[in-house]
Amino acid sequence: MITMQQNFKITDEDGIHARPATALVNTASKFIGAESFAEANGKKVTLKSILGVLSLGLAQGDIISIIVEGEGAAEALQALTDVMVNEGLGEVHD
Amino acid sequence: MIKVSGIAASAGIAIAKAFILEHPDYSVEKRQINDVITEIAKFDTALGKSKAELEAIKEHTLQELGEKKAEIFASHLLILNDPELINPVKIKIESELVNAEFALNETASQFIEMFENMKSAYLQERAADMRDVTKRVLNHLLGIESTNPSDISEEVIVLAEDLTPSDTAQLNRNYVKGFATNIGGRTSHSAIMARSLEIPAVVGTKNILIQAKHGDLIIVDGLNGHVVVNPSDEVVAEYRSKQKQYDVQRAEWRKLRDQPTITMDGVHVELAANIGTPNDITGVLENGGEGVGLYRTEFLYMGRDKLPSEDIQYNAYKTVLEKMEGKPVVVRTLDIGGDKELPYLSLPKEMNPFLGFRAIRLCLDRKDIFRTQLRALLRASIYGNLRIMFPMIATLGEFREAKAILLEEKDKLITEGVTVSDSIQLGIMVEIPSTAVMADQFAKEVDFFSIGTNDLIQYTMAADRMNENVSYLYQPYNPAILRLIKMVIDAAHREGRWVGMCGEMAGDETAIPLLIGLGLDEFSMSATSILPARSQITKLSRAKMQQVAAQALELQTAEEVVELVQGGLIYLWL
Numbered sequence: 064m065i066t067m068q069q070n071f072k073i074t075d076e077d078g079i080h081a082r083p084a085t086a087l088v089n090t091a092s093k094f095i096g097a098e099s100f101a102e103a104n105g106k107k108v109t110l111k112s113i114l115g116v117l118s119l120g121l122a123q124g125d126i127i128s129i130i131v132e133g134e135g136a137a138e139a140l141q142a143l144t145d146v147m148v149n150e151g152l153g154e155v156h157d
Numbered sequence: 158m159i160k161v162s163g164i165a166a167s168a169g170i171a172i173a174k175a176f177i178l179e180h181p182d183y184s185v186e187k188r189q190i191n192d193v194i195t196e197i198a199k200f201d202t203a204l205g206k207s208k209a210e211l212e213a214i215k216e217h218t219l220q221e222l223g224e225k226k227a228e229i230f231a232s233h234l235l236i237l238n239d240p241e242l243i244n245p246v247k248i249k250i251e252s253e254l255v256n257a258e259f260a261l262n263e264t265a266s267q268f269i270e271m272f273e274n275m276k277s278a279y280l281q282e283r284a285a286d287m288r289d290v291t292k293r294v295l296n297h298l299l300g301i302e303s304t305n306p307s308d309i310s311e312e313v314i315v316l317a318e319d320l321t322p323s324d325t326a327q328l329n330r331n332y333v334k335g336f337a338t339n340i341g342g343r344t345s346h347s348a349i350m351a352r353s354l355e356i357p358a359v360v361g362t363k364n365i366l367i368q369a370k371h372g373d374l375i376i377v378d379g380l381n382g383h384v385v386v387n388p389s390d391e392v393v394a395e396y397r398s399k400q401k402q403y404d405v406q407r408a409e410w411r412k413l414r415d416q417p418t419i420t421m422d423g424v425h426v427e428l429a430a431n432i433g434t435p436n437d438i439t440g441v442l443e444n445g446g447e448g449v450g451l452y453r454t455e456f457l458y459m460g461r462d463k464l465p466s467e468d469i470q471y472n473a474y475k476t477v478l479e480k481m482e483g484k485p486v487v488v489r490t491l492d493i494g495g496d497k498e499l500p501y502l503s504l505p506k507e508m509n510p511f512l513g514f515r516a517i518r519l520c521l522d523r524k525d526i527f528r529t530q531l532r533a534l535l536r537a538s539i540y541g542n543l544r545i546m547f548p549m550i551a552t553l554g555e556f557r558e559a560k561a562i563l564l565e566e567k568d569k570l571i572t573e574g575v576t577v578s579d580s581i582q583l584g585i586m587v588e589i590p591s592t593a594v595m596a597d598q599f600a601k602e603v604d605f606f607s608i609g610t611n612d613l614i615q616y617t618m619a620a621d622r623m624n625e626n627v628s629y630l631y632q633p634y635n636p637a638i639l640r641l642i643k644m645v646i647d648a649a650h651r652e653g654r655w656v657g658m659c660g661e662m663a664g665d666e667t668a669i670p671l672l673i674g675l676g677l678d679e680f681s682m683s684a685t686s687i688l689p690a691r692s693q694i695t696k697l698s699r700a701k702m703q704q705v706a707a708q709a710l711e712l713q714t715a716e717e718v719v720e721l722v723q724g725g726l727i728y729l730w731l
Contacts, residue, residue, distance in 0.1 A: 077277065077279045077463075078277050078279065078280065080279055080280075081228070081229065081232040081283065081286065082228050082232070084232070085228070085231050085232045085235050088235055089235070108241075109240075109241075111240065112239045112240055112241040112242075113232065113235040113236055113239055114236060114239050114241045114242055114268055115239075115241050117272070117280060117283060118268075118271055120275045120276060120277065120280055122276065122277055
């Protein structure tokens, strides 16, 4: 199974707030064959749960890894990256 | 048919069905259940109904208020679809054999607690969303009629114990035709809001929630302070005709819209409006306001989860100044603290908030907040006729410190190459008796005074205006108050300064003749009071009102003053 990962640095001064979190969850949920996760501060949650994403308690400057497994992983990761960047949430961090 | 009396808080007559806005009991009992499948089905049904509601609200909000405001409901929908919430509830029902509402409450509480303990103030606030969503599902599980003001989608009269600023902010004026509350007075937030929304309201009825139930036909008579529950057809017809008469009178007043406010003996006074947001300007212009006498900037700080940025403020101030097209705009710097809370500032609870850490006292401590506001104001100053006013000034030292900060920010902006107006008048609110008494000294340093009677009266009489047990002491016509007002006006005029008034008293028809006589220069009131006030003032003579005011100052009680103005002595001066 393919696993793909991309790290981001949170740039939004509010961390991750409800609107972009909603967009992330909606995007992750579109890719039925893929499982998406977010990992930050030692905690890993499914990206299909808004409460999970908010529970990471992300603040400006934190590093978050988005991990996608399964069918269409590459596409899903690209779509999630677009949300992260377009919503002004974070920047790609290598 | 039942008739309930209260305080007329906002003029006009409204007839519609009752919508009871209350905060019901959401306490949940733990029960053992036998039938897991039925209990889970009950939970699923409640979820389904809640989601359908949210879809409708989201759609409605999108149409009425735009995409931004609708986003929150998209998040709420997502929470109700969240496996991290739904699965634990179902597992709990199944493994512990407990009722759905208990399982939901327990699970949701964990998330609420999680949010409350987060470091970011923003995420802490999400606990409120979690509560809101949980309540929505509990409504269906417990069979409670949901009463969220933003859910209203037909013409109604809102009935409530009281309306908080956040309740009123959510009321949709297309649907809310009027409201009536159990508590409150003419100066409570709900009353002030009703006048700025221009919807009829009666407050302080004490028992409207007992007398009326959801769906009853209600008449709100905001002219006389009556609420009629389930009126007969004849009574409805009678009120419809009163409504018409009122509309005719309003049409008369409209003719005065573009007229100046001049007394019979040729003295011009300025009639300005109190506003809370840039949206209120439409009402000011429609009602012929000659300026804005009080822009309450605290609304910019409310209903959000962090301080408004300099740019957000700049845009609001610029909009107001531009829309007023060169007419004077008095902006009051932040008057928060005390009873007006900002959750994100997490200020300590106080025993005595009206006498506490608020307004200029807070701004001189949190200079970061103050400087941001002043910078935004200074940057906007070139778009109109800006006047800046500091609230709750008690000493000259406070005024001097605030003024120094303003000048520092002005210099900084000029150094940065930003253009700032050179003709910004700088004034203070006179609402603390010490300042009224020292008005002669203040007048040497300020450009103007604006008397804030709501607070001046409560501080002078030592009576909390929100406390109904002492509301009899809220006496605008007490000679003590009139004497203080006279001191302030005389002191200002000796130094060539002008004096305005931005409390409720400025638009009060009994007070207006006295204030004309005392020499008040500017009257700032709810936009809807401007035309009636203009109609009244154009029939008065300043010289004669001076005699009346002189008599009033020598009277002993507020009742005698009211009698002088309204009653038998009227022949002396007409």
